[in-house]
Each structure stands twice: as C-alpha cells, then as structure tokens.
Amino acid sequence: MSAQEVSPLDRQGLLRRRTVLKGGSLALLLSGQQIAFGASIVAVRVWPANDYTRVTIESDGRLQSRQLVVGNPPRLAVDIEGIDLNPALRELVGKIRPDDPYINGLRVGQFAPEVVRIVFDLKQSVLPQVFSLAPVAAYKHRLVLDLYPEQPVDPMEALIAERMRDAPASAPAPAYAQPKPSAADPLGDLMAQQAGRPGPAAPPTPVAPSLPPTVAIAPPRPAAPPSVSPAPPPVAATSTRTDRIIIVALDPGHGGEDPGAIGPNGTREKDIVLQVAHRLRDRINSANVGGNPMRAFLTRDADFFVPLHVRVQKARRVQADLFVSIHADAFTNPDANGASVFALSQRGASSSAARWLANKENDADKVGGINIRAEDLHVQRALFDMSTTAQINDSLKLGTAMLGEIRNVGKLHKPQVEQAGFAVLKAPDIPSVLVETAFISNPGEEAKLRSASYQENLADALMRGIQRYFAQNPPLARSRQL
Ligand SMILES: [Zn+2]
Numbered sequence: 001m002s003a004q005e006v007s008p009l010d011r012q013g014l015l016r017r018r019t020v021l022k023g024g025s026l027a028l029l030l031s032g033q034q035i036a037f038g039a040s041i042v043a044v045r046v047w048p049a050n051d052y053t054r055v056t057i058e059s060d061g062r063l064q065s066r067q068l069v070v071g072n073p074p075r076l077a078v079d080i081e082g083i084d085l086n087p088a089l090r091e092l093v094g095k096i097r098p099d100d101p102y103i104n105g106l107r108v109g110q111f112a113p114e115v116v117r118i119v120f121d122l123k124q125s126v127l128p129q130v131f132s133l134a135p136v137a138a139y140k141h142r143l144v145l146d147l148y149p150e151q152p153v154d155p156m157e158a159l160i161a162e163r164m165r166d167a168p169a170s171a172p173a174p175a176y177a178q179p180k181p182s183a184a185d186p187l188g189d190l191m192a193q194q195a196g197r198p199g200p201a202a203p204p205t206p207v208a209p210s211l212p213p214t215v216a217i218a219p220p221r222p223a224a225p226p227s228v229s230p231a232p233p234p235v236a237a238t239s240t241r242t243d244r245i246i247i248v249a250l251d252p253g254h255g256g257e258d259p260g261a262i263g264p265n266g267t268r269e270k271d272i273v274l275q276v277a278h279r280l281r282d283r284i285n286s287a288n289v290g291g292n293p294m295r296a297f298l299t300r301d302a303d304f305f306v307p308l309h310v311r312v313q314k315a316r317r318v319q320a321d322l323f324v325s326i327h328a329d330a331f332t333n334p335d336a337n338g339a340s341v342f343a344l345s346q347r348g349a350s351s352s353a354a355r356w357l358a359n360k361e362n363d364a365d366k367v368g369g370i371n372i373r374a375e376d377l378h379v380q381r382a383l384f385d386m387s388t389t390a391q392i393n394d395s396l397k398l399g400t401a402m403l404g405e406i407r408n409v410g411k412l413h414k415p416q417v418e419q420a421g422f423a424v425l426k427a428p429d430i431p432s433v434l435v436e437t438a439f440i441s442n443p444g445e446e447a448k449l450r451s452a453s454y455q456e457n458l459a460d461a462l463m464r465g466i467q468r469y470f471a472q473n474p475p476l477a478r479s480r481q482l
Helices: 087-095 155-166 186-195 213-217 269-285 308-317 352-362 364-368 374-383 389-406 443-450 452-472
Strands: 028-031 041-047 053-059 064-070 075-081 103-112 115-122 126-133 141-149 246-252 292-298 322-329 340-344 418-420 432-439
Touching (some): 064 126, 075 126, 075 141, 087 103, 246 269, 340 389, 352 364, 443 452
Antiparallel strands (some): 041 053, 064 075, 103 115, 126 141
C-alpha cells in the first residue's frame, strides 16, 4: 500500500480522522480497522538492515496510527492513538543502533491525551510503509513501520559491491571497470572485475575464445578448495566452460520478526541458518566450477525479515545458477532427528510430513509480517506458480547430491529428496532446494547445530554436494555473456 492510499474501511468513513498532524502536502496514512483505546504496548523491536529498517510496536490491542513525512532534514512522525506513553515504548529510543542505515535517532512523547508521537530523525529520505498485523504465533497485535530507501537496494549492485570489496589488493580493478553496471549485462561487469580486465562488454579474444579469462592471467586453480574433500570428478570438456561467474543464491530462512523454530535451550533457527550460510558462502567464494569462479549471494545477510517471494526475486535478479534455502527442522516429538532436503512439487507433496513442513515454512510471511492484502498475496503466489519440470528435475539432482554428502557428516531424516509446495523454491528457472539441516527441537541436534565444528562439517557437505551437482550438470553458457 502506498503512503497515499487508505484502507477501504477508511474510505467508508468508519474511522475518525483527527487532525493531529498538520503537514500541508505531506503524505498521510490511516491504518487500522478498529481503534483499541486503552491498549498497552508490550514490546518494541528494531530490525535495521540495508534493504529496509523495521520498527515493530507490539500491543495487546490493535493500534491506529497516522504518519507524516517531513523533508530537510528528513524526519518521520508517527502518531499512535489510543495509548499512553509507557516504559516499553520509551525503550525504543535506546534500541536505535548507530549503524542503522536509515534512523539517526528518535524521540517519543505524549503528544495529546491517548496520542503518542514518535519522531524519527532520518539519515536519508525514506518511503515508509506502516501497517498492522493481527496476532499470530507468539505475537499479539503489531504495528509495523518499515522504512525503505527511495532508491531500492538492487541485489545485483549489492553483489558487485561486495565483490569489489573482496577483490585482492594485488589485483585492483581498473578505474574504468568501476561504474555502475548496465542493466543489460550486469554479469559482464562482474566478470570483468574478476578477471581484472575492462568491462562490461569485452568480446572473446580470437586466439582462445573458449578459455575463461582467469586462465589467461593466472595458473589454473584446483578443482576444489582444500577444505572440500574428496574432490568431485573434474568437468571434462572445455567446451562446457561458460566464461562467467557461477552464482549460488544462499537463502538463510526466517530472520527479524520471524525467529523460525526455537530449540529447547532457546537456540533460534534464524541465527543458526545465517551462520551456516556464512560458512557455506566462504567455501563458495573460494571455489570454482571447471575454471569458472563461484560467488555466493545471500538473500539476507543480517537479522531482518525477507518475504518469501522477495527471496525468489532476488535470486532471479542476480541470475543465480542455484538456490539453496537453509533451515532447521522442528517437531513436537523431541526424538525426531536428521537432515532432509526438499524440492518443489507440481503434483502435491511426496508425503503428509512434507506437506505439513511446507505449510509451516510458507507461514513465515505471516510471522515475519508483510504489508500486503490477502487478495494481492493470492495473485502474487499465482504469478510465481510457473514451476517447470526441468527445474524440478535439476532440483532433485542437486538435492540427491547434497543428501549423498550430508549422510557423511550427520544423520538423515529421509534418504531421498522429498517434494512439496514450498513458496521459496518457485523460481521457474533456477534449480532450488530447501535443506533442513537437523532438528533444532531435538536437544542433541540443537547442541550440534550450535557447534562451530558441526556447522563447518555441514557447510563442507553442502559444498561438496554443489560441486558434485555441477560436475554432472555443468552450468550452461549464457549466450549474452559470451
Ligand atoms: Zn525454517
């Protein structure tokens, strides 16, 4: 919903409008369908991230709010009606981190009887989205303030920026390779950066058109990093080389408002899966496929919530070759144990347990909280329902390769790749799997998931699985990059 829109109930005049804020042409938003006067704030949370910063105000009744954006210096004022200032709300001031990309600081005050005003001093102009969420899981009513940048963060540019930061000092990028990538050939820039040659559109040399540029300037690297053992069979034919960076999208599940499953000793799934993703990222970033460098792209690299369809969109934006969603399982029976790997299904789930799990993971949007009406969500889900048999077949191969490696470092819950309708696996053009690393609800496996050594073993196994998959299914050339 844009800042200018009001909900249908607002249009029907069911809500009283109070002229609490006077702002000329400034955007005004009413939210809420019932005013819960006398509600109490029970918690406040802040989730800063480059994509957006979220402030959540949780209360025991639904809150009504209105907001006002003020420029120069940029500020955002939010009036919350029906409450009085309480200690929980005052805590918000101390929860703003100095490195928050959007919020410099904030003030909270009782603006009028039963009206609390929060003024955010901003580091840059934002497009705020303010919306309410009904009670779900452990949460009561939530008023959510999402502060988005006016210029959305582009996953491809973020990936290139990270690549540039990591570039070895001994091989600085030429200045002319630095400008922002063109939308037409973003990977061309990445490749130019990798090879230290000017980009974005250097044509293949007539001398050795089939060789990747890295081979021309450096001795061939081993087929796998030292931590990856045993090495998969090498890719035989040079004709399968694609002269580009191989991108693996890693998708740490949950995040921010959505902790995922919580172990008996309080371990949160969202924290474990981010740690495992970081370990796998390190392995990917130092590996290659048949001489082509690999690069990991994380759909989230901090503790904030990313809606399921946005995870898929991000992976497609960077033209990922693979998508690996990382989770930890949970069940009511604390004895349940072992890892499992899932692919998408076009024809129902492979088991009732798989269907149950897919439903649970698909509920992440409800817990994490997205600003979308139910009917929009339906349309959005339908748009993503374009899965292909080819994608699923490749996903099954990738999942099988991973299971074959995970069984060497831990127990398997199911020996075969299972299938169900996971929303996050619906990129029609990217082989996509969801890995349930172990049962966080099992005290023994919770302890393993917390341990650095098991996380390392797991990351090694996933890396070997990826290498094994690519050895048997070399990434295809993308014509516009050759
Ligand atoms: Zn999960």
